[in-house]
Amino acid sequence: MAVDILIGLQWGDEGKGKIVDVLAPTYDIVARFQGGPNAGHTLEFEGTKHVLHQIPSGIFHPHIQNIIGNGVVLDPIVFRIEMQKLQDRGVDASQNLFISKKTSLILPSHKMLDRVSEEALGTGKIGSTLKGIGPTYQDKIGRVGLRVGDILADDFQDRYNKLVDRHRKTVEFYGQSLDLGEQEQIFFEAVEYLRTLKLVDSEYMINDALKNGKRVLAEGAQGSLLDVDFGTYPFVTSSTTLVAGACTGLGVAPRHIGEVYGIFKAYCTRVGSGPFPTELLDEVGDQIRKSGNEFGSTTGRPRRCGWVDLPTLKYSIMLNGVTQLNMMKADVLTEFDTIKVCTHYKLASGEITDRLPHSLDTETMEPIYEELLGWKVDLNQIDTVEALPEAFNNYMTFLEQHLEVPITIASVGPDRKSTLRREKVSI
Numbered sequence: 001m002a003v004d005i006l007i008g009l010q011w012g013d014e015g016k017g018k019i020v021d022v023l024a025p026t027y028d029i030v031a032r033f034q035g036g037p038n039a040g041h042t043l044e045f046e047g048t049k050h051v052l053h054q055i056p057s058g059i060f061h062p063h064i065q066n067i068i069g070n071g072v073v074l075d076p077i078v079f080r081i082e083m084q085k086l087q088d089r090g091v092d093a094s095q096n097l098f099i100s101k102k103t104s105l106i107l108p109s110h111k112m113l114d115r116v117s118e119e120a121l122g123t124g125k126i127g128s129t130l131k132g133i134g135p136t137y138q139d140k141i142g143r144v145g146l147r148v149g150d151i152l153a154d155d156f157q158d159r160y161n162k163l164v165d166r167h168r169k170t171v172e173f174y175g176q177s178l179d180l181g182e183q184e185q186i187f188f189e190a191v192e193y194l195r196t197l198k199l200v201d202s203e204y205m206i207n208d209a210l211k212n213g214k215r216v217l218a219e220g221a222q223g224s225l226l227d228v229d230f231g232t233y234p235f236v237t238s239s240t241t242l243v244a245g246a247c248t249g250l251g252v253a254p255r256h257i258g259e260v261y262g263i264f265k266a267y268c269t270r271v272g273s274g275p276f277p278t279e280l281l282d283e284v285g286d287q288i289r290k291s292g293n294e295f296g297s298t299t300g301r302p303r304r305c306g307w308v309d310l311p312t313l314k315y316s317i318m319l320n321g322v323t324q325l326n327m328m329k330a331d332v333l334t335e336f337d338t339i340k341v342c343t344h345y346k347l348a349s350g351e352i353t354d355r356l357p358h359s360l361d362t363e364t365m366e367p368i369y370e371e372l373l374g375w376k377v378d379l380n381q382i383d384t385v386e387a388l389p390e391a392f393n394n395y396m397t398f399l400e401q402h403l404e405v406p407i408t409i410a411s412v413g414p415d416r417k418s419t420l421r422r423e424k425v426s427i
């Protein structure tokens, strides 16, 4: 069997958690392959909202094996709290959760490094979630990081001390001192807890599963425009958020990739700094933020809001080889008489293009919009595709024609039942 991959096509927060939850029942394994506690995947069912940060979204289905892959950066402290929260809601994740021994560990000092590095950037700051993501990936690539498998070694404490010493020097370089307080003790308690769980060689587990005809879903975090290579650098996260990241983040060969689900919102949001060509700084943006409850599920920060942007979506679709599109949160746009869609940009030189310039952060990019009629119907009450209003179908057809990939799921409300499946037609 193949590995299907679910990817965010914008700047994260597209609603990936919801789609994994809907698709999960047909899979045997759900695996996370990059990112860490910077992610916040929201799932809502039976009237309760669940936010997952590091644990894969298949965890609510006992028959699914959930894997935290080697490409992830794992914070044991956050992880322990997450497991406890699940336990409090009657979900025992300890049996169907597997963690790769090659997963990188986020130390308390990584979070401190994240903070001092952001402070030093001043107005040029990335707007990081300050969860220690960047510094942990730096240590991984710098070949000095610690991994989950290391906690099983007798000299783990020594290795930890050595790495923290390096961090201390870096923090001092920034003119601050490394004071971790009680965080170290909490970290070691969380590591103790981690030792009791299923720590595995997940690359073998996944490849064995594929050989045995099992279905695997890889769950992306963040979004394609936050990818370290192709995103709006330097305002990106530190991992490969694209489909390619699933190969290295799980140990899956490219030829095993099957369907690629590209998730996007019917509009667009971004948290943190960096370019956002269709951002709305007016009351329309405020209205989207309010109706869509666009506040970060990890940091609580208000999200920047804007119209949907086709050049960036085309770019993400190209880089990921998307085979199916899933459009989320269309109900948020219900109030508008007309809805704008950015099809091209006008650059400072006067050139009109639907391609992204290299210097997205300094280039003047004026979005060129087409305006479509709104649907003005409360989509929350709709539970079949046949009942969707014509103006809404026209909006989807317009996007499909530009993006050249079919929209197979339209989500029109937060609940599981508001997830409408459309036939996969060729475009």
Ligand code: IMP
Pocket (backbone or CB within 6 Å): 011, 012, 013, 038, 039, 040, 126, 127, 128, 129, 130, 131, 132, 133, 134, 221, 222, 223, 226, 235, 236, 237, 238, 271, 272, 273
């Ligand atoms: P970091 O990954 O915490 O270092 O943050 C880098 C950038 O990515 C910042 O702009 C964050 O706001 C953004 N970011 C990181 N994770 C997410 C996410 O899961 N959703 C949306 N934005 C994110």
Ligand code: MG
Pocket (backbone or CB within 6 Å): 012, 013, 014, 039, 040, 041, 042, 297, 298
């Ligand atoms: Mg999120």
